Amino acid sequence: MLKRSFRFHNTGANTVDKKEIDHFQNFLEEWWNEFGSMKALHSMNKLRVPFIRDGLVNSGRIRDKIKTPTALEGVSLLDVGCGGGILSEPLARLGCNVTGLDANPNAIELAKHHSEKQGLKINYAASSVEEHASQYFETYDAVVASEVLEHVTQKNEFVDACIKCLKPNGSIFITTISKTNLAYFLGILVSENVLRLLPRGTHQFEKLIEPSRLQRILEDYDCRTELIHGMCYNFLTNTWHWCPDTSINYALHAVKIKSED
Amino acid sequence: MKSQKFPIAAVRACAYSDSVSKTHYDIIISGGGMIGSSLACTLGKNTRLSNKRILLLEAGKEKSYSFTGKYSNRVVSLNPATHKLLNDINAWSHIKNSRFAAVKRLQVWDAISDACITFGDENAIEDISYIVENDLLLDAVSKELKNVNNVEVIYNTRAKEYSLPLHNEDKVQITLENGSSITCSLLLGCDGFNSHVRKAMQTQYVTWNYNQMGIVATMELSEEIQNVIAWQRFLPTGPIAFLPLNSKQSSLVWSTVPDEAKKLLQISEAEFVDAINGAMYQTYQHSNIIDTATKIFDNFVRFFNWPVDMSRRYPPKISRIEEGSRAAFPLGFGHAASYISKGVALVGDAAHRIHPLAGQGVNLGFGDIICLNEVLGNAVSCGSVINDLSYLKEYETQRQRYNVPTMLGVDGLYRLYNNDFAPVVLLRSLGLQATHAINPVKDKVIDWAS
Numbered sequence: 001m002l003k004r005s006f007r008f009h010n011t012g013a014n015t016v017d018k019k020e021i022d023h024f025q026n027f028l029e030e031w032w033n034e035f036g037s038m039k040a041l042h043s044m045n046k047l048r049v050p051f052i053r054d055g056l057v058n059s060g061r062i063r064d065k066i067k068t069p070t071a072l073e074g075v076s077l078l079d080v081g082c083g084g085g086i087l088s089e090p091l092a093r094l095g096c097n098v099t100g101l102d103a104n105p106n107a108i109e110l111a112k113h114h115s116e117k118q119g120l121k122i123n124y125a126a127s128s129v130e131e132h133a134s135q136y137f138e139t140y141d142a143v144v145a146s147e148v149l150e151h152v153t154q155k156n157e158f159v160d161a162c163i164k165c166l167k168p169n170g171s172i173f174i175t176t177i178s179k180t181n182l183a184y185f186l187g188i189l190v191s192e193n194v195l196r197l198l199p200r201g202t203h204q205f206e207k208l209i210e211p212s213r214l215q216r217i218l219e220d221y222d223c224r225t226e227l228i229h230g231m232c233y234n235f236l237t238n239t240w241h242w243c244p245d246t247s248i249n250y251a252l253h254a255v256k257i258k259s260e261d
Numbered sequence: 262m263k264s265q266k267f268p269i270a271a272v273r274a275c276a277y278s279d280s281v282s283k284t285h286y287d288i289i290i291s292g293g294g295m296i297g298s299s300l301a302c303t304l305g306k307n308t309r310l311s312n313k314r315i316l317l318l319e320a321g322k323e324k325s326y327s328f329t330g331k332y333s334n335r336v337v338s339l340n341p342a343t344h345k346l347l348n349d350i351n352a353w354s355h356i357k358n359s360r361f362a363a364v365k366r367l368q369v370w371d372a373i374s375d376a377c378i379t380f381g382d383e384n385a386i387e388d389i390s391y392i393v394e395n396d397l398l399l400d401a402v403s404k405e406l407k408n409v410n411n412v413e414v415i416y417n418t419r420a421k422e423y424s425l426p427l428h429n430e431d432k433v434q435i436t437l438e439n440g441s442s443i444t445c446s447l448l449l450g451c452d453g454f455n456s457h458v459r460k461a462m463q464t465q466y467v468t469w470n471y472n473q474m475g476i477v478a479t480m481e482l483s484e485e486i487q488n489v490i491a492w493q494r495f496l497p498t499g500p501i502a503f504l505p506l507n508s509k510q511s512s513l514v515w516s517t518v519p520d521e522a523k524k525l526l527q528i529s530e531a532e533f534v535d536a537i538n539g540a541m542y543q544t545y546q547h548s549n550i551i552d553t554a555t556k557i558f559d560n561f562v563r564f565f566n567w568p569v570d571m572s573r574r575y576p577p578k579i580s581r582i583e584e585g586s587r588a589a590f591p592l593g594f595g596h597a598a599s600y601i602s603k604g605v606a607l608v609g610d611a612a613h614r615i616h617p618l619a620g621q622g623v624n625l626g627f628g629d630i631i632c633l634n635e636v637l638g639n640a641v642s643c644g645s646v647i648n649d650l651s652y653l654k655e656y657e658t659q660r661q662r663y664n665v666p667t668m669l670g671v672d673g674l675y676r677l678y679n680n681d682f683a684p685v686v687l688l689r690s691l692g693l694q695a696t697h698a699i700n701p702v703k704d705k706v707i708d709w710a711s
């Protein structure tokens with residue numbers, strides 16, 4: 001089942017780290033267990049889905065259908081690093097035309113399998129965003145990179161590729177872990193070793209990025225940051241909350257500015 | 262809601278979100294009493310759930326309310342939150358066009374001590390609660406339900422067996438009495454205090470019977486009055502309450518020990534009327550210590566100049582009861598340890614049953630409806646599946662946080678008053694006086710009691 005041929009092959013230069021892919025293999029089955037090792041990603045949906053939804057509504061890209069079951073109808077959205085589809089599926093349910101990318105073909109298999117069972121139409125592809133950008137220039141109304149940037153070594157190239165896929169005036173949504181001592185302590189040491197929320201080795205400190213640096217990179221690629229929110233996790237109740245403090249986890253919404261020429 | 266009979270023949274060809282098959286529904290509500298019907302109407306009118314296919318299943322036949330002039334002996338007291346919900350789903354307009362009574366003042370007093378507490382003011386604009394006949398409420402909601410096109414209603418059909426999912430993604434399967442079976446993603450058990458849905462969940466259920474029966478009747482007053490006060494007097498055998506219906510009639514809810522209840526059902530209607538008047542007016546022997554203590558407390562209150570409303574009123578005299586309106590119901594307490602499980606949630610009496618002494622039973626159920634409607638709407642706007650367990654859990658947590666203290670409070674009141682041991686009477690009369698005297702406390706109590 002895992003040996004299908006993919007439209008996108010993992011070739012050439014990209015920002016995907018080989019070690020990272022192997023690591024994810026180990027807990028693929030765990031993806032869809034809402035109370036298993038991915039529970040923090042599942043529960044994060046209660047924060048990040050409204051963040052994306054309201055961001056798109058507020059940026060005026062879509063008509064306000066917030067009171068309907070398909071508030072994001074007709075929005076084309078690219079979910080970069082979609083994994084098993086934990087975020088792609090709710091976005092598709094809200095009416096988005098979702099394309100989910102993940103460099104790990106096994107994750108994509110799993111995602112396809114699950115979304116079919118759910119009766120959702122999601123276009124999943126095992127590919128890096130760099131490859132995707134070369135074919136799908138300025139295609140999407142929105143690009144989402146949620147909890148992936150902390151696994152990427154070459155940040156600039158990654159962000160550049162994401163933004164290439166985005167239509168002018170389109171929105172990019174990023175959630176990631178900040179690069180502070182506190183984030184290192186809570187986000188990595190405690191959650192991987194003490195609380196075992198994540199398997200050991202999930203995150204490496206050098207790959208983390210603080211909000212100000214991310215904002216500068218986005219500016220370099222013609223994106224104006226609209227909003228940065230801190231996110232706090234309560235591991236006792238497995239719930240996320242918005243907070244002013246962006247020193248551990250944060251969410252960012254930026255809009256691609258129409259080029260002058 | 263158009264098809265009355267099973268199998269469901271006339272299912273509209275419509276692109277429903279989660280469903281593919283004709284016998285699959287996103288939501289099935291089992292039990293179409295006041296709570297199940299109102300829930301169906303509320304969810305059906307929630308625009309965020311407009312692509313969900315909903316079925317309401319009721320074992321009984323479709324009832325129609327006839328406005329005969331005679332009041333039904335089964336009435337409920339609806340609090341402002343319930344009133345608002347019924348207004349929001351437009352069911353209240355049907356009730357308003359028919360009849361209801363607004364309660365502006367509530368007087369509660371103790372037969373063994375002189376302690377008394379009153380809430381509200383007859384001349385105030387705000388209402389404390391609304392007295393509505395059960396059948397009228399059900400009729401109003403059913404009428405409104407006919408305007409909701411994503412809800413089907415099937416009457417005369419009892420669910421025989423529920424098979425609940427082991428995994429979150431599996432469906433709930435329901436076998437009907439006629440042998441056919443239907444499935445759903447989310448089953449909402451509104452099948453009353455004897456809930457079979459709850460039994461299928463195998464959740465722990467804490468229950469006990471009060472050694473009491475609730476006697477109801479429709480009463481004629483001896484003279485025409487403004488009738489905006491609800492009265493409740495605690496007798497040694499249980500509370501007796503008058504709820505206003507109109508200027509000439511009130512409804513009786515009298516909880517008492519089974520022996521006395523039996524007697525009250527057997528005596529002639531004229532004797533029954535005397536018994537009611539006696540229960541409201543009869544003086545019981547006060548013990549000296551209680552009298553002295555309550556007096557001291559009174560002086561104490563006066564000394565500190567706390568605002569006290571000592572304007573005690575006397576309830577209306579009853580001249581006769583509506584023929585044949587006398588009836589009795591067993592009273593019990595019950596609470597499910599969990600309201601939810603994979604693919605299922607309990608709502609209303611199926612989850613909790615209380616003593617009617619505070620008139621809270623159906624209001625707790627309406628509170629469940631308000632909360633569940635909000636939670637399911639949120640789940641859908643966040644792109645979650647309708648049976649997402651973490652959202653259902655939010656419903657359970659929010660409701661138990663409210664219901665459990667309320668139920669224990671009502672049960673505590675029952676125990677406090679079902680006792681004529683002097684120290685307990687003393688405690689409760691001082692308590693009643695204290696709540697009466699101290700406005701912030703009173704505001705809290707009224708919040709909770711209306």
Ligand SMILES: Cc1cc2nc3c(=O)[nH]c(=O)nc-3n(C[C@H](O)[C@H](O)[C@H](O)COP(=O)(O)OP(=O)(O)OC[C@H]3O[C@@H](n4cnc5c(N)ncnc54)[C@H](O)[C@@H]3O)c2cc1C
Nearest residue numbers: 292294295296320338420452453475609610620621622623
């Ligand atoms: C004497 C007395 C006085 C009361 N006074 C008040 C008051 O003043 N204020 C107040 O708020 N509350 C009062 N209550 C409580 C109130 O009546 C209940 O809380 C309320 O009726 C509960 O409504 P429900 O819809 O949850 O359950 P129910 O009214 O019990 O409805 C359950 C429904 O489910 C259906 N059903 C059951 N099994 C199945 C099945 N297998 N398949 C299909 N359908 C099924 C039944 O036919 C029924 O219609 C009083 C109760 C009593 C006994």
